[in-house]
Amino acid sequence: xxxxxxxEQKEETRQRIIxxxxxxxxxxxxxxxxxxxxxxxRMTHGGFYRHFRSKSDLVxxxxxxxxxxxxxxxxxxxxxAPPGREIDAIIDFxxxxxxxxxxxxxxxIASLAEEVAREPLPVRQAFERAMESAxxxxxxxxxxxxxxxxxxxxxxxxxxxSGTLAVARAVSDAALRRRILETGRxxxxxxxxxx
Amino acid sequence: xxxxxxxEQKEETRQRIIxxxxxxxxxxxxxxxxxxxxxxxRMTHGGFYRHFRSKSDLVxxxxxxxxxxxxxxxxxxxxxAPPGREIDAIIDFxxxxxxxxxxxxxxxIASLAEEVAREPLPVRQAFERAMESAxxxxxxxxxxxxxxxxxxxxxxxxxxxSGTLAVARAVSDAALRRRILETGRxxxxxxxxxx
DNA sequence: TGTACATCAGTGAACGCGCGTTCACTGATGTAC
DNA sequence: TGTACATCAGTGAACGCGCGTTCACTGATGTAC
Numbered sequence: 001x002x003x004x005x006x007x008e009q010k011e012e013t014r015q016r017i018i019x020x021x022x023x024x025x026x027x028x029x030x031x032x033x034x035x036x037x038x039x040x041x042r043m044t045h046g047g048f049y050r051h052f053r054s055k056s057d058l059v060x061x062x063x064x065x066x067x068x069x070x071x072x073x074x075x076x077x078x079x080x081a082p083p084g085r086e087i088d089a090i091i092d093f094x095x096x097x098x099x100x101x102x103x104x105x106x107x108x109i110a111s112l113a114e115e116v117a118r119e120p121l122p123v124r125q126a127f128e129r130a131m132e133s134a135x136x137x138x139x140x141x142x143x144x145x146x147x148x149x150x151x152x153x154x155x156x157x158x159x160x161x162s163g164t165l166a167v168a169r170a171v172s173d174a175a176l177r178r179r180i181l182e183t184g185r186x187x188x189x190x191x192x193x194x195x
Numbered sequence: 196x197x198x199x200x201x202x203e204q205k206e207e208t209r210q211r212i213i214x215x216x217x218x219x220x221x222x223x224x225x226x227x228x229x230x231x232x233x234x235x236x237r238m239t240h241g242g243f244y245r246h247f248r249s250k251s252d253l254v255x256x257x258x259x260x261x262x263x264x265x266x267x268x269x270x271x272x273x274x275x276a277p278p279g280r281e282i283d284a285i286i287d288f289x290x291x292x293x294x295x296x297x298x299x300x301x302x303x304i305a306s307l308a309e310e311v312a313r314e315p316l317p318v319r320q321a322f323e324r325a326m327e328s329a330x331x332x333x334x335x336x337x338x339x340x341x342x343x344x345x346x347x348x349x350x351x352x353x354x355x356x357s358g359t360l361a362v363a364r365a366v367s368d369a370a371l372r373r374r375i376l377e378t379g380r381x382x383x384x385x386x387x388x389x390x
Numbered sequence: 391t392g393t394a395c396a397t398c399a400g401t402g403a404a405c406g407c408g409c410g411t412t413c414a415c416t417g418a419t420g421t422a423c
Numbered sequence: 424t425g426t427a428c429a430t431c432a433g434t435g436a437a438c439g440c441g442c443g444t445t446c447a448c449t450g451a452t453g454t455a456c
Binding site: 028029031103109110111112113114115116117118121124125127128131132152153155156158159160161162163164165166167168169170171172173176179180183184187191 | 306316379
């Protein structure tokens, strides 16, 4: 198990690639090329295959990284909220203009779900696991009769908000975009954040 | 204004291209090539530019065709519903397993919104106009205090369902997919279809 | 009506380009002695 | 400690391929006379 470069050094590069990919795929779609991606890290495309067996492997890893990134931001939003107001905080963050503008650093469901549906099985499986885990996290703050209902409501809540965010991003008029986000915040708060 | 081929004949070919593109873009994304597309119509790629100035023009036209297609299916679903039950019918159709499986013939919001957000302005403007028009159609069956509230609720309703459908399509497990659709139908019916 | 000509939808070769992937290489660093 | 050798992360040329777009062409059909 000897090696010239420390394992940490190699892992560090791998993580840099994944983090860059997580941003660029969310921003421009998973069709972003490996060439451009490596170039943005001041490396050449050839080195990529020392870290990943194929581009599809990177898509999978970057997708999971996007979910991890989102989880951190969600936790932060929740952390600043008074107890019992966690769902309000999630909504205000998720449907904020800031999140809407930050496609590359935002929710991977809202930027990549439609593309994931066209990806091979391993990517869809990774998406599913991440989605289920995110649902479980949100479910604990959800109202509902039992754990199972909370969980199901959490899935509808998140997938619904992701659709509203995706549509807000797709329209061309900034005023309409703001109106969609605002109406969305009102609706989801009314429907999911009432005690 | 004389011409060798009748204007109808040319327009007919143009429509065939648009219809094929509307299906293929929804199914496989707007990155589907002009070569494959024309080949599927037993034509060669060169002829494409007798009908469109650029691929982007076709993306725009195909997107509008997708909305038109969806509108027809929505009207059909509504037509079969008893008066006052139109929203129930829309939900049962939109979140059906049939619609979920029929990506190519289904709602362009659920299959293309995330990609549209990355397209140039003309495409986003076309999306916006189509979305507004669809909202207006659904709004007349929506409950709400005034026309403006109905309209806004219709936008949230549609964008939310599109997100739920996109997520259902992205997950890998068929049982989970069915559960998401079913929970979605229950939730949207409870929330939007109550008198 | 019959013939000459004009039009242009559709063909297919060609363009420059970027894609994912492979591979012989280089050179910095780790290990062995 | 100093030197010889092994490892392998990263380089950059090359591969076959498909992309969007252009363009000289063909040949069926419409119009003019």
